Amino acid sequence: MPVNLTANSISAINAGDVNSKPLVQVLDIKLIGSTQERYRLLLSDSVSSQHAMLATQLNDRVKSAGVRKGSVVQLIDYICSTVQNRKIIVILNMETIITDCEIIGNPKVFSESDSATQKSASGGAHGYPPSANSNNIGVQNLVPTNFSNGEPASFQNSGSNFQSYPPTVQPPYQPRPNYKNHGTIMRNEAPARIIPIAALNPYQGRWAIKARVTAKGDLRRYNNAKGDGKVFSFDLLDSDGGEIRVTCFNAVVDRFYESIEAGKVYVISKGSLKPAQKNFNHLKNEWEIFLEATSSVDLCTDEDASIPKQHFSFRPIGEIENAENNSILDVIGVVVAVNPSVPILRKNGMETQRRILNLKDQSGRSVELTLWGDFCNREGQQLQEMVESGLSPVLAVKAGKVSDFTGKSIGTISATQLFVNPDFPEARNLRVWFDHGGKDTASHSISREIMPGGSKNEIRKTITQIKDEGLGRSDKPDWITIKATISFVKTDTFCYTACPLMIGDRQCNKKVTKSGNSRWLCDRCNQEFEECDYRYLLQVQVQDHTGLTWVMAFQEAAEEILGCSAKELYMMKYEIEDELKFLEIIRNCLFTEFLLKLKIKEEIYGDEQKVKITVVKAGKVNYSEESRFLFDMISKFRSTGRWKETSSWRF
Structure with missing residues (x-):
């Protein structure tokens, strides 16, 4: 069927007409960009062709083959920007009219001189051709088109013999005009067109967005190699659900910090777009707006009900x-x-x-x-x-x-x-x-595994599995529970002297040393104390039916294992010198089964990497609860068909 592309729409767009909805044809599509996917299109109105950039939210149209070479599309929302002294069309929204179509007409690359010629010939503001040539509009010269470096070459109707374009005439050199003493130069002060947040991209020149402030950050001060500074950010949400963060630095902070209010709607323009810093920016937008001295932030006095108060993406x-x-x-x-x-x-x-x-x-x-x-x-x-x-x-x-x-x-x-x-x-x-x-x-609870009563939430492992599965060697620690027997306790250094000073509800706990006769000095707090505290630093060897390993137990966990405080054990060994009582406490914990919740993380000691295993919580095995746990595991394995896989594995 005949396809009528919108006559001279490329020329009209370059002249500033972005309100019509022209029909154009896609002559070529290229994927560009190394850090993010962007598509460059070559558009044609059957007479002229012009490069265009596809907004990233439309990338799926190309990936799903909804838009391809030869497709006839209708431009719904678009702008024309100047990038490196070249005009380029930025497509914000479009509809595919015909997916596959032969090349229409014999288009050539649009230039400003073509636009002037068309306007002169037609006398029209939009450069429409005279009526004598109207028969050339429509389905013309349905022949293939070749591309070289993204530019079209024309073919004769036979499709076999091709001719190249005539060489472009280089205009004679003209010196830059001297505007001295010629008065003020008028600038285009027309307000920028409001576009959706999702359509923002660095290829745009003048833009404006209308959005609600959903969050306003605190004013923060910083110091770096360039000196002192201050910064604050706020998040925006528009009627289409698009979100973006806006950041202000130093003098710009003084302009906008007091005027920005969470919940209010603003029209913002004349900012610069930069890649979002994902370490600090959680919004689903690849860009972030940085306001400048020339930026504009205007409060909307009317409440826009089309912009929601907040946007959530809840996770169970x-x-x-x-x-x-x-x-x-x-x-x-x-x-x-x-x-x-x-x-x-x-x-x-x-x-x-x-x-x-x-x-x-x-x-x-x-x-x-x-x-x-x-x-x-x-x-x-x-x-x-x-x-x-x-x-x-x-x-x-x-x-x-x-x-x-x-x-x-x-x-x-x-x-x-x-x-x-x-x-x-x-x-x-x-x-x-x-x-x-x-x-x-x-x-x-997914926050704290309950032992021993909360056994359903435990990740049970054996000692051999710690090494075989490489636990603790990833970026974050592994948390597991083992059932093991205490086989040996190191008694030469089982505790240290600690600072007793309370800071809020937390004790300092840094190591203190003797100062003078009987006083203790904390280097961190820079204070002396009559008495110090004693805290466990207990090294314990544990074993199960698969093997043995060393673990470190600190204060609370060590008290659960030994059944007494570090101070009591210290006094028995060094002050009262009751060696029999001391050894009795150590012997009582040996060969006793415990449920040990472990934190496993690889750490660097000097130049060597070692896996550190820390006891987070310890408790003697309650055999009735342990039996219920084992029965529950058996039932789970039977119901999931994993019984044969795990029948050789025991707790």
Whole structure:
């Protein structure tokens, strides 16, 4: 069937017409870019051809073969930008009209001189050809087209003999005009056209976006080789669901920090786009906007209901168990427990607040949520009062950070937002589930494995499996539980003298040395004490039916193994010198079966890498509970058909 491409649409687009929706043909498609996939197209209106860039959100059209060489497409949304002194069409949206079609016409590469010639010949503003040539528009010269370096070559109608284009005439050199004393040069001050966030790309010149601020970060100060500085960021969401982060530095911070308010809608233009720093930016956008001195941020006085208040991508708690450490995600659950807020000393010496909550959902799992800083006194205090009054509020967490310390847990960061009893479908469904039986449904914590009663959540291994499976040699530690017997305890250095000073609710615990007669000095706290504390540093050899290994047990775990405090054992050996009592305590733990929860991680000692095995928790085997655990494992293996595979494996 005949196909009529929009006459001289390439010329019109280059002249600034981006409001029509022309029909053009795709002559060529090339994949460019090394860091990200971008497609360059060669478009034709049957007379002229022009290069175009495809917005990344349209890449699937090419990958799925919805757009290919010869396709006739309708440009829905597009702009014309100048890149390195060449004009290029940026396609933001388009529709495929005909997937496969022979080449229409005999197009040549568009140039500005062609546009001027067409305008002169037609006398029209858009360069339409005179009516005498109208018969040339439509299905013309349906012959193949060859490409060399992305540019088309023309063929005669026979398809066999081809002729090249006439050489381009180089215009004579003209010196740059001198505008001195000629007055002010007028600039195009027309407002930029608002486009979706998803359509932003570095190839655009003038652009504007209309979006809601969903999160505003704190003002942070930094110091590097270039000197002191300050920075803050905020996140945007538009009516199409596109998200992007905006960052301001130094003088730009002074312009916009006070005027940006979370929840408000702004029109933003004249910023620069740079690749997003994924280490700090969790949004699903490959770009980030950096505002400059010439940037514009205008508050919209009318409330735009088409832009949502927030965008969530909730993950069930059961899926968080397999999430990568340090990944950022959204989660929603019912708050079933809230711990008091406690002061914590950070590594930099600054004190902050910490509060731990417990969330559960329909996945049959629960997770710990750690609130830091101001979250403890704002939402944390509100949640504590609600739980203490018998309520179980629904809490939505936007941008929580996953941690794999003692299982999986979620923590707040500067970009985190908390929503108590929010009004959206996920929260309403969770409330209905909880009030109609979910409250009494048992859930297993993915944050801390319970021993020995919580055996269903344990990862049981044998000692030989630690070496055979290479546990601890990946980037993050491995957490397992073994059932083993204590076969040997090193008694020469089983504890150390520690600083007793309390910093908030946490003890310093750094090693102290004697100063003077009977006082103890802590180099970290720079203080002396009459008495010191004693903390275990116990090396223990453990064995099971597959082999033996050495493990390190610190304070709480060592107390569970030996049954007495480090101070008591120290006094027996060095102060009271009751050697018999000392040896009796050591002998009592030997050849006793324990369930040991281990943390296994490879560390560097000097120039050598060694796998360090630390006892996180220890408990004597309760044989009735252990029997129930074994029966449960047998039933599980039978039901999954793995009984024959594992019948030779024993605890």
